[in-house]
Amino acid sequence: MSEVSLVVNGRKVSGAVEDRTLLVHFLREHLGLTGTHVGCDTSQCGACVVHVDGKAMKSCSMLAVQASGSTVTTIEGLANGADLHPVQAAFKEHHGLQCGFCTPGMIMTATDMIRRHPEGLDEATVRAELEGNICRCTGYHNIVKAILAASKTMSKASKSKAKKAA
Amino acid sequence: MGIEGIGARVARKEDKRFITGAGRYVDDMVVPGMKHAAFVRSPHAHADIKKIDTKKAEAMPGVIGVLTGKQLKADGIGNLICGWMIHSKDGSPMKMGAWSPLAVDRVRYVGDAVVVVVADTKGQARDAAEAVEITYKERKSVADAVDALAKGAPQLHPEADGNLIFDWGIGDEAATDAALKSAAHITRLNIVNNRLVPNAMEPRAALGHYDKAEDHYTCWTTSQNPHVARLVMSAFYNVAPENKLRVIAPDVGGGFGSKIYIYPEEIVCLWASKRTGVPVKWVADRTESFLTDAHGRDHHTTVEMGFDKNNRIVGLKVDTVANLGAYMSLFSSATPTYLYATLLSGQYNIPAIYGNVRTVYTNTAPVDAYRGAGRPEATFVLERTMEIAARELGVSPAELRRTNFITQFPHQTPVIMCYDAGNYGASLDAAMKQADYAGFAKRKAAAAKKGKLRGIGMSCYIEACGIAPSAAVGSLGAGVGLWESAEVRVNAVGTIEVLTGSHSHGQGHETTFAQLVNSRFGVPLDSVSIVHGDTDKVQMGMGTYGSRSGAVGMSAIVKALDKVEAKAKKIAAHLLEADEGDIVIENGQLKVAGTDKNVPWFQMALAAYTAHNLPQGMEPGLKETAFYDPSNFTFPAGCYICEVEIDPETGKTDIVQFVAADDFGNIINPMIVEGQVHGGIAQGVGQALLEGAVYDASGQLLTASYMDYTMPRADDLPSFQISTSNTPCPSNPLGIKGCGEAGAIGSPPAVINAITDALGHDNLTMPATPGKVWAALRAGTKH
Numbered sequence: 001m002s003e004v005s006l007v008v009n010g011r012k013v014s015g016a017v018e019d020r021t022l023l024v025h026f027l028r029e030h031l032g033l034t035g036t037h038v039g040c041d042t043s044q045c046g047a048c049v050v051h052v053d054g055k056a057m058k059s060c061s062m063l064a065v066q067a068s069g070s071t072v073t074t075i076e077g078l079a080n081g082a083d084l085h086p087v088q089a090a091f092k093e094h095h096g097l098q099c100g101f102c103t104p105g106m107i108m109t110a111t112d113m114i115r116r117h118p119e120g121l122d123e124a125t126v127r128a129e130l131e132g133n134i135c136r137c138t139g140y141h142n143i144v145k146a147i148l149a150a151s152k153t154m155s156k157a158s159k160s161k162a163k164k165a166a
Numbered sequence: 167m168g169i170e171g172i173g174a175r176v177a178r179k180e181d182k183r184f185i186t187g188a189g190r191y192v193d194d195m196v197v198p199g200m201k202h203a204a205f206v207r208s209p210h211a212h213a214d215i216k217k218i219d220t221k222k223a224e225a226m227p228g229v230i231g232v233l234t235g236k237q238l239k240a241d242g243i244g245n246l247i248c249g250w251m252i253h254s255k256d257g258s259p260m261k262m263g264a265w266s267p268l269a270v271d272r273v274r275y276v277g278d279a280v281v282v283v284v285a286d287t288k289g290q291a292r293d294a295a296e297a298v299e300i301t302y303k304e305r306k307s308v309a310d311a312v313d314a315l316a317k318g319a320p321q322l323h324p325e326a327d328g329n330l331i332f333d334w335g336i337g338d339e340a341a342t343d344a345a346l347k348s349a350a351h352i353t354r355l356n357i358v359n360n361r362l363v364p365n366a367m368e369p370r371a372a373l374g375h376y377d378k379a380e381d382h383y384t385c386w387t388t389s390q391n392p393h394v395a396r397l398v399m400s401a402f403y404n405v406a407p408e409n410k411l412r413v414i415a416p417d418v419g420g421g422f423g424s425k426i427y428i429y430p431e432e433i434v435c436l437w438a439s440k441r442t443g444v445p446v447k448w449v450a451d452r453t454e455s456f457l458t459d460a461h462g463r464d465h466h467t468t469v470e471m472g473f474d475k476n477n478r479i480v481g482l483k484v485d486t487v488a489n490l491g492a493y494m495s496l497f498s499s500a501t502p503t504y505l506y507a508t509l510l511s512g513q514y515n516i517p518a519i520y521g522n523v524r525t526v527y528t529n530t531a532p533v534d535a536y537r538g539a540g541r542p543e544a545t546f547v548l549e550r551t552m553e554i555a556a557r558e559l560g561v562s563p564a565e566l567r568r569t570n571f572i573t574q575f576p577h578q579t580p581v582i583m584c585y586d587a588g589n590y591g592a593s594l595d596a597a598m599k600q601a602d603y604a605g606f607a608k609r610k611a612a613a614a615k616k617g618k619l620r621g622i623g624m625s626c627y628i629e630a631c632g633i634a635p636s637a638a639v640g641s642l643g644a645g646v647g648l649w650e651s652a653e654v655r656v657n658a659v660g661t662i663e664v665l666t667g668s669h670s671h672g673q674g675h676e677t678t679f680a681q682l683v684n685s686r687f688g689v690p691l692d693s694v695s696i697v698h699g700d701t702d703k704v705q706m707g708m709g710t711y712g713s714r715s716g717a718v719g720m721s722a723i724v725k726a727l728d729k730v731e732a733k734a735k736k737i738a739a740h741l742l743e744a745d746e747g748d749i750v751i752e753n754g755q756l757k758v759a760g761t762d763k764n765v766p767w768f769q770m771a772l773a774a775y776t777a778h779n780l781p782q783g784m785e786p787g788l789k790e791t792a793f794y795d796p797s798n799f800t801f802p803a804g805c806y807i808c809e810v811e812i813d814p815e816t817g818k819t820d821i822v823q824f825v826a827a828d829d830f831g832n833i834i835n836p837m838i839v840e841g842q843v844h845g846g847i848a849q850g851v852g853q854a855l856l857e858g859a860v861y862d863a864s865g866q867l868l869t870a871s872y873m874d875y876t877m878p879r880a881d882d883l884p885s886f887q888i889s890t891s892n893t894p895c896p897s898n899p900l901g902i903k904g905c906g907e908a909g910a911i912g913s914p915p916a917v918i919n920a921i922t923d924a925l926g927h928d929n930l931t932m933p934a935t936p937g938k939v940w941a942a943l944r945a946g947t948k949h
Binding site for chain 1: 177178180181182183184185186187188189190191193194196289365366367368369417418419420422449451452453671672673674837838840841844845846847848849871872873877878879880881883885886909
């Protein structure tokens, strides 16, 4: 058993875990954060993507002990209180989800993708960068649309913020 | 159409919980005292179980129980069954081999469940499962259906001589033979429809809880049809009587057919819960899903299609061998028969058809309905044949189809179905226009300049949904009726709960069903809740599959709403001292037509429950129930066009455009319908280009993970261009046909027709991987 201590969705958490416990199982089973899903056992499907220290990470590919000391954001911590994150809002508006199982991972991947491309995104880039997330319901059509729309919204928002600051 | 009613592009009510991580799937459920199950599965495709030694496992940390098939049988748990009886041509019933939820003396496919271990944690259960010692004596195995029919093939079940489950026929063989004899041209081909793994993103899971004090069971399960699960587990598997068994299918992460069936694991979790005295949860890992979820397709077919000198089809003869795997899954017999061969007329006037289907046991996972279920196989047979025939006859693929389209309705085909409405030419025209079919030659020439091969292919599909009059399917062998139920509860404050036997696992019923209520009563969507997926809440239902929830499920809601409306109008008329016939419902008010006299909806509802002032003799309350039994199937149809560009150096196929023109009848929410089409096309393109379950000669599944089985990913697909036309379905009150499976049905032949057009020959099987296309480019003769 090992002690782990990390910040999850802004809250300090700690616990004793079996050494083999994956981060995803720590989040789901120890913290009850069941929004992060497990869709495979080969780190392929991306349903378990969370942000570790600000970067998208498949939480099935990391031990809980490796994440000790890190700051983790899960799908439950993405919205600002009652206000949806722009990526969440775009997935709803553009019907970027059906059964909802891959959705948390998709949204966490998309959020990171938009962060890494402040210059904006095009369809080919979005499709290429979704390589690590599998969806069986949507054919990706509306997921791509949602991510492109969120990217636009967020770049507008950051531009207007920058303007105000100037 | 109001802003929230039928036809409106309303964002989904259910989305909020999914996008915030608040969905509730089976694996998210926690019951006090809950423990975890792991299954010990057969590593062999075919073997006798000589000995099971559980001692070591029982002594492992955290282990609560290690249970075997013998104990399960001793407790009277029944075998799994196939619920649709098919008779062979000689009148004999299908040969159903015994399928015990835990194998007792023999295993028949890799993944067959043998022992279950229950332990404190999932890890402990798995560790202990590895410590169970099973001695097997291996038998020879067979994975391919044609091989399994050969003389001397290993035999799976004593009940089924030669591994043949049934040898079934449909249509008039003599008339078809005569028609083919008279034909000016016959197109012949052999077709393999590749085996697929459904791969809903949420793996199957079950949580069984036996409450000793109440002598009552609860089962949370990843099911598309919890009521059918309860019925079958009660009536056939002897788990518990229906009144002692509650089945809950909460949020379910996709199904595509694979979650229709009752599998061994949910039965075992319920039984193990009673045996061990603790709630037992099992969640499949992805490899278990690959090994044990019912697979789809896997047909070998020969086709002969005859044409007269005017290129009109005179006859069609089809011979199919369908692989059903090691055991007969719940509806496995219906898929390659009544869901397949009854669609062999396609969109065409074919005077004589004969279909022969032999179903076969092999040492592979059970095969059952997967998105489209029989109809993709029929469409692939017809649309590949039509394309090749056009090439052989030297006419354009569009013209050959147009020459043979059915244009008069109703149209009785020679294979049971009576098409009620359609306009196939309109879909073809729309698709060709959208794809700029006329401009293809230019695009092909431009691609050639870049060293690329460009091809275009079409597919005109028809399917039968909303399956179908209960009496009709009963006469064809179905063990259940295929109606749907609905209950509409108007609360005292006017909010509404709709209880439905349909189940939503991605289809958006919480939104579309509420849109229907909004259209009828003008109440806001937020005040309508859709309740489904729990046998304690909804009395009975048949679930969601076969694109039936709109055509059948919503029709039941319409019937219940009719009854609510009739009573509401009576109450309003009484309150307004008006004639019942003069009351109209508009914008959430019950009005006297042509006056400003009205009573708001909520006030009428309150009056129904205070019961202070109701019409003489009227019962208080406002709640109505209805069952709807369809009078016919519905017949969605359309035309898909795919254009590809192939790199001859690598064999890689890029889909440069994909056009879908569908006729789904009336549409409740276009946004949701489009989403269904997108997803269906992705699965169809997956079948055509990427996906295929491969067993090796010893019956090991080589494609048992996402490292080995190619799922379509975002960069494998283009954005789709889709449109709809509308010939309303005349047989249901909403005029809707169903849209859930069309994409998966129509797209595979369009893709393969496009690739073979680019290749210049037809010698290509699915999935058309770069390796196969590369080899085909170098091997084929031009057509």
